[in-house]
Amino acid sequence: MTVTLPREDIVRLCERIEGAQTRAYSIPKLTDEFPDMTIADGYAVQSELRRRFIAQGHRLVGWKAGLTSKAKMEQMGVSVPSIGFLTDRMARPENSVISTSDLVHPRVECEVAFVTSQELSGPDVTAADVIAATDYVLPAIEVIDSRFTGFKFDLESVIADNGSSARFVGGGRARRPADLDLRTLGVVLELNGEMVAMGASAAVLGNPAEAVAMLVHTLHELGEKLPAGSFVMSGGITEAIAVRAGDQVIARYQDLGSVSIRFAE
Ligand code: 0L1
């Protein structure tokens, strides 16, 4: 990956993203000002954001794969998956109330999360390696929140915005991956008691473990590894659904139980 922007611009763009994320306002996509920005530039901005958050005391707890299903790629008009980092400040307990006043325009996604027991690294990691290195999988809801005006962006900008990461909630029933067929897990997403989306886990690159392998490959390109004990979100099974204050969301998974959250101002 080739970073083309000078460090000064990477830092300036990171400050723009950090302001929008921490004070919940929308900004134009970064490529409006830097049309030649590359995916590597996007990851350089994301890495600078991670460095700053860690320096401020946030703890890195894992990573997320994004844009890993056809539904998501079509919804957002991109053709390549992305990765982003997860910190303790983004985690929320199951059944909790998530505040919308510190988010711009939140959406929810149903995902399968992996908790690893061994380090994963390198360009050749396979889905089988991921499964062997996974302690357990559990159902999760990701709350994404693009900071770009109208939720409109391109891959370079959204990678800089840490893949729209905002909040994540794990819950339900944790299972050993060897006891499940990770390709055929069904999920139904309910918003205020009505089904709004459904799908099967194969929507995520054929098998969510493939998305985790892709994430490890991207980390390798960035000079990083996935440490043991990481919490990894493998990507939305369905398209993302917009939520607002007052909404109740339940994701019901086959074999993994359910996860619910509420939204309030
Ligand atoms: O988790 C995701 O798939 C989100 C990736 C970024 C694109 C978006 O905000 O929808």
Ligand code: MG
């Ligand atoms: Mg997601």
